[in-house]
Amino acid sequence: MDITRARATTTAPTQWISGPAWIDELAAPDSDLHIAVDSVRFAPGARTAWHSHPVGQVLVVTDGEGRVQRRGEPVETIRAGDAVRILAGEWHWHGAGPTTFMTHLAIEEIAADGTQPEWGPAVTEADYTS
Numbered sequence: 001m002d003i004t005r006a007r008a009t010t011t012a013p014t015q016w017i018s019g020p021a022w023i024d025e026l027a028a029p030d031s032d033l034h035i036a037v038d039s040v041r042f043a044p045g046a047r048t049a050w051h052s053h054p055v056g057q058v059l060v061v062t063d064g065e066g067r068v069q070r071r072g073e074p075v076e077t078i079r080a081g082d083a084v085r086i087l088a089g090e091w092h093w094h095g096a097g098p099t100t101f102m103t104h105l106a107i108e109e110i111a112a113d114g115t116q117p118e119w120g121p122a123v124t125e126a127d128y129t130s
Contacts (some may be wrong), residue, residue, distance in 0.1 A: 008092065012040065018122050019046025019095070029110045036110060041103040047095025047128060050120035054111040057086040058095060058128070059104045066102030067092040067128070075130055093123045 012021035020043040027037040039062070047067070059068070063084045068084050069075045073089035078084060078094070086092055096102035108117075 011063070012120040016051070016119060017042075017046060017048050017095070019043055020093075023047075025094045026105070028045070034110045034112065036106075038109045040106055041101060041102060042096035043101060044096050044099050047123050048093045049122045050091055051117050052089050052091045052092050052120075053086060053089060053108055053117045054086075054115040055109040055117045056088040056090070059084040059086070060107065061102065061104045065097045065100045065101035066095055067097060068092060069123075069127065075128070091120065093127075095123075095128075098129075 007025045008020050009024050012023050016058075022041045024039040025036075026039055027033075028033060029036050029104075037128060043092070048073070059078070061078050061080050061084075063080050065079050065109075067075050068078050069092060070086075076098070094104070
């Protein structure tokens, strides 16, 4: 049995996330398993920029309340226990609610050809509050 120890908590890169957020890498892809699992904790109001994943992503909210939006769709509230499936190539953002912290597991299959997520612009206040 392989046991992987979580790495030290890192501050989320500002080019990916507006506002304070922290990432704990729980599982990194390797030659046998092409899946990454991170626990991401967002401070109130913090959220990702618009982005898409080449193979998709699953978010599992483990604590708090947050928001997610797919391009062209309304903002949705997400809470502890919710799971959100993001399809391959689907532009979206996710983050904490305006007054609550939110933690989710981000589970992502890594593309066989190494293609990384595509990052777009920061989420505007108008998008976040709509």
